[in-house]
Amino acid sequence: MTADDLTFEALMARIVRTLRDPIGEARALLAENPPYQARVLGLLTVVAISAAIGTVFQLLIQVLAKTDDPGGAMAIYFAPVQLVVLIVMAFMMFFMGQRFGGTGRFEDALLLVVWMQFILVVGQGVLTLAMIFFPVAASIFTLVLVGLMFWLLTYFTAALHGFDNFVATGLGVVLTFFGTVIFFGMILGMILGALGIAPVAVAP
Known part of the structure; x- marks a missing residue:
């Protein structure tokens, strides 16, 4: 990959190629x-x-909702959490794939997760603009991005490990994703419980 591959035009062209042929572009990457x-x-x-x-995005919502809540501008502090989430996602893509006979490496899983996240970041930028001009469509676009994430994860996992059964791969991706969320949710709950932090009841 050269500097020419990192220009705006080259990156956008690669995104289009990925959406058209995720397997081929993942293998090329x-x-x-x-x-x-x-x-x-x-x-x-x-x-x-x-x-x-x-x-x-949070500041925009704050403006549209006409609220002065300072917490709306704190999304940047969740960057370390997102960093951990992406590393865990790459590891689970690598680990679970190998459990089913895959041959992919963790560093390659990390590369594909980074590229997937870049595509989603571009979508996140489009979503932010949609909030200004098409607020109703923004909600639908959010669901599209979630679907896109699972779609790319399925094909990227197949490309990483050499799987050719996309239905089984997609099912494995979904089950692994939700299983991981539940597992870490339980761990977080135990940690908060050990610290004496309990959920706050919200009055109806």
Whole structure:
């Protein structure tokens, strides 16, 4: 990957190719085999951009809702959480795929997760603009982004491990995703319980 591949036009063209042929583009990206440091830098970059757009999004909601709640502009502080989430996602893509006979490596899973997150960050930017001009359509677009995430995860996992049964791969992705969420939710609940922090009841 050269500097020319990182221009706006080149990145947008690659996004279009990914949406048209996620398997082919994932394989092309893996074939480029960028150094591990570049993958980590890409991870930090997409997290930073996502946090910045998220902050703008929260401020926009704050303005549209006409509220002075200062918590609306705190999305940037969730960047470390998102960083951990993406690393865990890459690890689960690698680990669970190998349990079912896949041959993918963690560093390649990380590369594909970074690229997937970049595509979602672009979508996040479009969503922020939609909130201004088409607030109703923004809700629908949010669901589209969630669907896009699972769709890309399915095909990227298949490309990473050499799977050819996309239905089974997609089912595995969904079950792994929700299983991981439940597992970490239980761990978080136990930690909060040990610290004496209980959920706050909200009056109806």
